[in-house]
Amino acid sequence: MSMFSGVAADSHEERQVDQLIALFDDTFKAFNTRLVRGTDEPIYLPADQSCSHNRIVFAHGYFSSALHEIAHWCIAGKARRREIDYGYWYCPDGRDAQQQSRFEVVEIKPQALEWAFSVAAGRTFGVSTDNLNGVQPDRHAFAQRVYVQLQTYCATGFPARAAQFISVLNEFYQAPMLTPQQCLSLSKDLNHAA
Template sequence: MKIASHHAKPDSDVPALIALFNSTFEDFNTRLVLGDDEPIYLPADGEKPYHQIVFAHGFFSSALHEIAHWCIAGEKRRLLEDYGYWYCPDGRDAAQQADFEKVEIKPQAIEWAFTEAAGRKFQVSTDNLNGAEPDREGFTRNVAAQLEAYKANGFPPRAERFIQALSSEFGKSKLSALPISKATDKAAGNAPTGVERSETGYGIGVVAE
């Protein structure tokens, strides 16, 4: 699924991340692939006998985001390019942005868990720089609530498998509960614990323990 990674930077952990995914999910005949352009999911075909999760420009966060979408997609969806979904690009109006955010809540909650397991900081992405102003704080609350629900009730099986793999490989932090109130409280104009200040507003950041 195409979504910008404006806050991401290429880094030296990407080869290890690719190797980790490919070894963790050999039984799914799916490989994580570093792409030169927009991210995309490509099912196996006559040229490639394996499915490909192509992520953008060597960005660690882009890879985690695309893996999160794959962890949610069902068996039939995984036989279709980009899981059979149509991507509404940057420049969405308010109604289109609201629809976009609804389908991004679960994958971004899983991406957040991946990011935390890898010992990194996470920010939600509303991905609409040239369209209607997103309700970033509202979207952040929704993603945080979904993350808490996953922690309480269990992640999808492939997501859980990869959380454990990330934690074992990078070993910098453990998945820990972050109270939703911490994600929404703003006291005296300062970003609360677990939230990092950015030019676009308050975005949740996972702090390594």
């Protein structure tokens, strides 16, 4: 039995999520945005009459969900950050082939950032096609497209907020920096990512 199974795993993961929340909130306090552990589906909520700060609510308290939702926030521009869920179209689980294809196109960049965040936090990354009750997507092909985008970011630079958070994660978790050479070596992880 692993030392991270059962209650030990839950409390270990919970502590890591608490650390991630603190890192994000401290790094981006100038953006009046907080990372919030959710109990249901993820959502981005801009500040409004009921809450004076923006909230990135991630699903079920999962570390990987937090990284994914942070990735969406790092891509969203000022206008998008004023809208619920950045004003994006979202078709829930149960998508047909055309809807799944549209979903994957808009998920490539956030999932590439999530992969970079995962590396910086010393975590394993896996793509999410998020369609358990719909058409079965080609996970390996999608992982390959996400990997190509990650290579592009490594070669040309990450969006500013993403680069800042990668640096914070690297420093906190003492993980190796994601260099273009290391990014190329991640191709061996494609099968795991899919």
